[in-house]
Amino acid sequence: QIRACIFDLDGVIVDTAVYHYRAWKRLANELGFDFTEEDNEKLKGISRVQSLELILGWGGVEKTPAEKLELATRKNTWYVEMIQAMTPDEILPGAKEFLQEVKAAGLKSALGSASKNSGLILERTGLLPFFDVIIDGNVVSASKPDPEVFLKGAEALQIPPQQCVVFEDALAGVQAARAGGMKVIGIGSPEILGDADVVVSGLSAFRVNMLDAL
Ligand code: G6P
Ligand code: MG
Numbered sequence: 001q002i003r004a005c006i007f008d009l010d011g012v013i014v015d016t017a018v019y020h021y022r023a024w025k026r027l028a029n030e031l032g033f034d035f036t037e038e039d040n041e042k043l044k045g046i047s048r049v050q051s052l053e054l055i056l057g058w059g060g061v062e063k064t065p066a067e068k069l070e071l072a073t074r075k076n077t078w079y080v081e082m083i084q085a086m087t088p089d090e091i092l093p094g095a096k097e098f099l100q101e102v103k104a105a106g107l108k109s110a111l112g113s114a115s116k117n118s119g120l121i122l123e124r125t126g127l128l129p130f131f132d133v134i135i136d137g138n139v140v141s142a143s144k145p146d147p148e149v150f151l152k153g154a155e156a157l158q159i160p161p162q163q164c165v166v167f168e169d170a171l172a173g174v175q176a177a178r179a180g181g182m183k184v185i186g187i188g189s190p191e192i193l194g195d196a197d198v199v200v201s202g203l204s205a206f207r208v209n210m211l212d213a214l
Contacts, residue, residue: 001163002183003159003164004107004108004109004110004153004157004164004165005102005107005108005109005110005165005167006111006112006150006153006164006182007109007110007111007167008113008168008169008187009115009136010045010113011044011092011188012095012167012168012169013091013095013125014095014121017040019082019083021040022082023076023078024043024051024075026075027071027075028055031056031059031061031071033060035055035059042054044173045144045168045172045176046114046143047114048075048076048137049068049072052068053068056068076117079117080117080120083121083124084124086121087124087125088125090125093202093203093204094203094205094206095127095202095203096127097204098204099127100130101208102130108159109130110132110133110135110153110156110157111131111133111134111135111153112135112136112153113136114137114140114143114144114149116137118134118136119136135156139152144170144172144173144176145173145176145179146176147176147179150164150177150180151180161180161181161182162182165182165184165185165211166182166183166185167203168184168185168187169186169187171192171195174193174195174196175195184197185197185198185199186198186199186200187200187202188201197214
């Protein structure tokens, strides 16, 4: 019996992946190289610092820890400029309706995101009131696929992991939910998220009563 839903943010609730991609691409270009949209898939669900490490590796570029900090900050400044202009129009199709359905069904809901910018995004899109608990990159130390982010969510909601379901668009996130002993709904393509209990194209294709079958 599922009693709580834990949602990833980027790619599940809002389409911020495109902004992350634009900002990282700009940084790579300034460093004299480029990376593909296919490579960009590997950045989904991965923390800012780990994303930078991957990108520098693709470009064959080496930097000192102080330079890395500066580069990550530069990328985040561009990213924040873009998300500051976000509106509720950028909520992914069906996401708000599903959050309303979850509340109406008496289930608890938590955010489980690697992002340190989740507060700003939820505020800009007006979704803050839908979450009982917010666990994000500001309070988590181990990046997905480590289950820390989701286990902290379950703990804060006071619901056992076995009674939680996670909604994720990233492979690392599906793995994190599994490692935490939770059910998981993949949002995206079955080729990438095949390890999830169910894969749907988006929250518009999911209903609370489908949780009964898990
Ligand atoms: C999410 C996104 C990643 C991003 C990470 C950190 O997991 O899917 O692409 O790198 O959050 O986001 P932040 O806003 O803290 O840089
Ligand atoms: Mg995501």
